[in-house]
Amino acid sequence: MAFKVNCGKQIAVTLLGWGVALWVFFPIFWMFLTGFKSEVQAVSTPPQLFFKPTLSSYAEVFERANYWHFTINTVLVSVIATGVALALAVPAAYSMAFMPSKRTRSTLLWMLSTRMLPSVGVLVPIYLLARNAHLLDTVLGLAIVDMLTNLPIVIWMLFTFFREVPAPILEAGRMDGASRWQEMTMVLLPLALPGIASTALLSLILCWNEAFWSLNLTSSNAAPLTAFIASFSSPEGLFFGKLSAASTLAVAPILVFGWFSQKQLVRGLTFGAVK
Amino acid sequence: MATLELKNLRKTYLTEEIIKGVSLSIEDREFVVFVGPSGCGKSTLLRMIAGLEDISNGDLLIDGQRVNDIEPGHRGLAMVFQSYALYPHMNVYKNMEFGLKLAGMPEAERREKITAVAKTLQLETYLHHKPGQLSGGQRQRVAIGRAIVRNPKVFLFDEPLSNLDAALRGQMRVELASLHRKLGATTIYVTHDQVEAMTMADKIVVLQKGVVEQVGSPLELYHHPRNMFVAKFIGSPPMNFLPATLIGREHSSSIIEFASGSSMHVPVYSSAVAEGSKVTVGIRPEHIEVVEAGEGSGKVEVVERLGALTLLHIRLANGQLIVVQTDGSDTSEIDSRVGLHLPSEHCHIFAEDGLAFEALNRHPLAA
Structure with a gap:
């Protein structure tokens, strides 16, 4: 009996899992298909699942905008923002995890609470700061803003991963004559590498997909892929074929990247929950 | 050559004082054991000596030099942790090499030292294994090896055997004792296990709530506990305590009377306490x-x-x-009535404040 019950439960869970996965995946799948349709096919009712694929949308997208320019901007912004965030977050998380003070917990919560503030609430001050610092429409400006918005999450994740490293191992390093810096680089970082990798990955993805600041702080020079997509939703009407082609192009690199690193990513996203 | 001097060491966390003024001197080559119930501050005291905890007050001297503000790695100490704390990402060889490398020792010399230590500890075949591939006993050996290669002035052990099973613990206890004889290094060892304390120590320091209750050789603590806490803590099963009254003195012995009316002469000085005072008689199960x-x-x-x-x-x-300890051939049955004799030379008497009356004669092994 127990076996049967278990079996039924397992089938239910499997079906649910597939259902959710397909439901989440469907928009991306549909976007991918629509990118290969003509504009007429793209808006036809009922929607066409089988059609003669065409590359015309892609051709037009490449003709109208410099895809590589946007991609390079996105890569630069993501990599710089992630790199700087890690460089700041590693020492912060190290001290919070291994030398906590009375206020460590509340500091962490406060940092996280800043994420709950809607970005638009600080749009004007940030815009003015960026303008006065001559950082509008620059890769550096966008990278700084992305870095700062992700910093709380990066610190939180690293903090959680560092906490899994037993403190006596670091103390052993200190007894062996390691300075704080050596203790961090030669003992802690190698041990927390999987955690750091998944944190970096998450930060890259968040930066890659960040649209609000990209649209508000950049125009042409530093515009990343999210701005590239937005440029295809024009006031004259939506051209779903081209929009889909552009979107597919924008998400393709990070999708492939994420596919290869999904193991790390799952670990990173369920941090603390799964040991 | 390494001596340690603890001068009124204190440790305060936030507002609570954990170590309340510990003074102690540790001789060269001495094996000192800190023992006490959990929460007594023994590990904290060890970590203060190691430099892993700040010293709030007082002085710590190694070889006469004040080291309060010297980094742990530069105090000339090596520590073996309860959890072994091996570097999981390094193999056994690299674990032992880490400290030497940081100290800037040339490669050839490092290799020579590690090979020698690995041989002593029978680790030669495991040098290229990662800690995760080793058994508990082997990890313990690596942790000890990592301490030995650095040729420290003082070894610190923080409950090193508590993660091992009983059989292995007994074996490692013997190995550690013989290793100490061979290396002759000053050693401080923290444990809550009194068998480890009794068998390995030259000197036992009994701690309770951050205060030193007594310092002495194992048999000194066993035969002449300074107070009821030490009397109860050392010895297994623990000492029995019976309420009594001090009723008089004779030839410097003390005469006490139990509530039952029976009285006895106990060879201890009682001059500090008035006749008629309530006292506690202590006697070990093996002496009844x-x-x-x-x-x-x-x-x-x-x-x-x-x-x-x-x-x-x-x-x-x-x-x-x-509790009374008799020999293995005892035929006493449950519910039977037995008579008890308390040999007065084995009785301890404690005043109301818990302090022991001084014995007239010191035990020959605890002089």
Whole structure:
């Protein structure tokens, strides 16, 4: 009996899992298909699942905008923002995890609470700061803003991963004559590498997909892929074929990247929950 | 050559004082054990010596030099942790090499030292294994090896055997003792296990709530506990305590009387306490004799036969339960009545504040 019950439960869970996965995946799948349709096919009712694929949308997208320019901007912004965030977050998380003070917990919560503030609430001050610092429409400006918005999450994740490293191992390093810096680089970082990798990955993805600041702080020079997509939703009407082609192009690199690193990513996203 | 001097060491966390003024000197080559119940501050004290905890107040001297503000790695100490704390990402060789490398020792010399230590600890075949591939006992050896290669002035051990199973613990205890004899290095060892303390120590430091209760050789603590806490803590099963009254003195011995009316002469000085005061008589289970008729009697409630010896749990007339250790061939049955004799030379007397009366004669092994 127990076996049967278990079996039924397992089938239910499997079906649910597939259902959710397909439901989440469907928009991306549909976007991918629509990118290969003509504009007429793209808006036809009922929607066409089988059609003669065409590359015309892609051709037009490449003709109208410099895809590589946007991609390079996105890569630069993501990599710089992630790199700087890690460089700041590693020492912060190290001290919070291994030398906590009375206020460590509340500091962490406060940092996280800043994420709950809607970005638009600080749009004007940030815009003015960026303008006065001559950082509008620059890769550096966008990278700084992305870095700062992700910093709380990066610190939180690293903090959680560092906490899994037993403190006596670091103390052993200190007894062996390691300075704080050596203790961090030669003992802690190698041990927390999987955690750091998944944190970096998450930060890259968040930066890659960040649209609000990209649209508000950049125009042409530093515009990343999210701005590239937005440029295809024009006031004259939506051209779903081209929009889909552009979107597919924008998400393709990070999708492939994420596919290869999904193991790390799952670990990173369920941090603390799964040991 | 390494001596340690603790001068009124104190440690305060936030507002709570954990170590309340510990003074102690540790001789060269001495094996000192800090022992006490959990939370007594023994590990904190060790970590203060190691430099892993700040010293809030007082001075720590190694070889006469104040080291309060010297980094842990530069105090010339090596520590073996309870959890071993090996570097999981390095193999055994690299674990032992780490400290030497940081100290800037040339490669050839490092190799030579590690090979020699690995041989002593029978780790030669495991040098390229990662800690995760080793058994508990082997990890323990690596942790000890990592401490030895650095040729420290003082070894610090923080409950190193508590993660091992009983058989391995006994074996490692013997190995550690012989290793200490061979290396002759000053050693401080923290444990809550009194067997480890009794068998390995030259000097035991009994701690309770951040205060040193007594310092002495194992047999000194066993035969001449300074107070009731030490009397209860050292010895297993623990000492029995019986309420009594001091009723007089004779030839410097003390005369006490139990509630039952029986009295006895105990060879301890009692000049500090007034006649008529309440006192506590302490006697170890192994010193009480079961006889046909003695000063006391009771009913056997539990019999624990351990083979070589037997433990009788006996309910006295006043309702108190005491433990008596007899030999393995004891035939006492549950619910039988037995007479008890308390040899006065084995009795300890404690004043109301818990302090022991000084014995007239010191035990020959605890002089």
